[in-house]
Amino acid sequence: xxxxxxxxxxxxxxxxxxxxxxxxxxxxxxxxxxxxxxxxxxxxxxxxxxxxxxxxxxxxxxxxxxxxxxxxxxxxxxxxxxxxxxxxxxxxxxxxxxxxxxxxxxxxxxxxxxxxxxxxxxxxxxxxxxxxxxxxxxxxxxxxxxxxxxxxxxxxxxxxxxxxxxxxxxxxxxxxxxxxxxxxxxxxxxxxxxxxxxxxxxxx
Amino acid sequence: xxxxxxxxxxxxxxxxxxxxxxxxxxxxxxxxxxxxxxxxxxxxxxxxxxxxxxxxxxxxxxxxxxxxxxxxxxxxxxxxxxxxxxxxxxxxxxxxxxxxxxxxxxxxxxxxxxxxxxxxxxxxxxxxxxxxxxxxxxxxxxxxxxxxxxxxxxxxxxxxxxxxxxxxxxxxxxxxxxxxxxxxxxxxxxxxxxxxxxxxxxxx
Numbered sequence: 001x002x003x004x005x006x007x008x009x010x011x012x013x014x015x016x017x018x019x020x021x022x023x024x025x026x027x028x029x030x031x032x033x034x035x036x037x038x039x040x041x042x043x044x045x046x047x048x049x050x051x052x053x054x055x056x057x058x059x060x061x062x063x064x065x066x067x068x069x070x071x072x073x074x075x076x077x078x079x080x081x082x083x084x085x086x087x088x089x090x091x092x093x094x095x096x097x098x099x100x101x102x103x104x105x106x107x108x109x110x111x112x113x114x115x116x117x118x119x120x121x122x123x124x125x126x127x128x129x130x131x132x133x134x135x136x137x138x139x140x141x142x143x144x145x146x147x148x149x150x151x152x153x154x155x156x157x158x159x160x161x162x163x164x165x166x167x168x169x170x171x172x173x174x175x176x177x178x179x180x181x182x183x184x185x186x187x188x189x190x191x192x193x194x195x196x197x198x199x200x201x202x203x204x
Numbered sequence: 205x206x207x208x209x210x211x212x213x214x215x216x217x218x219x220x221x222x223x224x225x226x227x228x229x230x231x232x233x234x235x236x237x238x239x240x241x242x243x244x245x246x247x248x249x250x251x252x253x254x255x256x257x258x259x260x261x262x263x264x265x266x267x268x269x270x271x272x273x274x275x276x277x278x279x280x281x282x283x284x285x286x287x288x289x290x291x292x293x294x295x296x297x298x299x300x301x302x303x304x305x306x307x308x309x310x311x312x313x314x315x316x317x318x319x320x321x322x323x324x325x326x327x328x329x330x331x332x333x334x335x336x337x338x339x340x341x342x343x344x345x346x347x348x349x350x351x352x353x354x355x356x357x358x359x360x361x362x363x364x365x366x367x368x369x370x371x372x373x374x375x376x377x378x379x380x381x382x383x384x385x386x387x388x389x390x391x392x393x394x395x396x397x398x399x400x401x402x403x404x405x406x407x408x
Contacts, residue, residue, distance in 0.1 A: 020375035022260035030231030056226035171224035
């Protein structure tokens with residue numbers, strides 16, 4: 001049975017139902033852990049489902065943060081230190097990764113509360129997640145305040161990529177080989193299989 | 205064998221290899237068709253892998269456009285008409301959806317060149333994709349120019365949701381039941397199965 005909802009219908013839904021619905025509507029989301037440290041070197045790790053590709057020359061990724069929430073260590077740390085890491089969530093780590101969404105106070109690191117391990121690369125001062133097989137170090141480039149709801153779109157430049165295997169000839173990384181997770185809504189995890197690659201399209 | 209690439213290493217890669225690599229790094233992407241019309245009512249349809257959830261109250265989605273490319277009908281049409289649709293790509297439509305990435309001139313609609321069918325809801329003047337079972341009508345809210353690479357992050361407010369089945373009690377839409385696609389890099393399509401839903405997390 002078809003169902004049509006207007007903006008008014010959506011606004012009248014109870015909060016949990018509206019959050020679950022709207023979070024399902026963008027389609028499958030990326031699953032990444034963002035690692036940061038505060039200026040007093042306290043580590044923080046948080047799961048994000050909003051990381052997107054912004055460009056490849058220069059190499060840029062972006063993500064959305066909600067700084068109006070009581071807990072916003074990721075954003076504060078990025079602004080203080082200028083750097084952060086993005087680490088793929090995979091089948092082995094998704095339980096711990098999801099747990100980083102719990103609201104811990106600033107003096108407790110999510111690394112202490114999970115089996116995820118901070119790992120440093122000598123040239124880069126934000127913590128990577130040792131258990132991730134695709135790890136990216138970024139520098140803060142710019143931010144844009146979304147005035148409609150006071151969220152912030154953050155753009156970072158890729159400074160370092162750490163891969164657990166050698167890059168294929170054409171640069172494509174088959175994320176299914178890495179068991180990279182995808183997120184459905186706020187709470188659903190899946191591990192896609194059987195990638196079908198399509199050729200570059202020209203008008204027919 | 206581990207591989208570490210610095211920003212310099214990435215910039216020195218040949219263009220195709222760099223594009224494939226950086227497009228794989230954000231993780232799995234959403235797969236959506238954005239439908240628009242020009243002010244002279246010429247329809248346009250284009251696939252986007254950058255749609256993300258921006259907020260649920262008000263309900264907002266955002267996506268990134270590259271207006272510096274020769275073909276940019278989606279952005280121009282949104283600015284002219286103030287509205288657009290987002291339609292999930294699924295297993296039945298992904299071949300045609302991927303073909304919309306071919307660069308057609310302004311006077312040719314991708315609806316004419318594929319088996320995708322424009323569908324209108326009386327209250328909304330941008331075309332939905334009939335074959336999509338999750339269709340969203342949005343109004344333009346705000347845009348932010350990413351100065352690092354001249355792309356634009358566009359935010360729209362959800363005005364209308366058209367679902368092929370009745371909404372579940374808690375609002376969650378299991379995207380695997382809909383065979384919604386996810387995109388790996390620029391060219392890889394997969395259809396996730398077996399969603400595992402995790403509970404809301406509290407500190408332990």
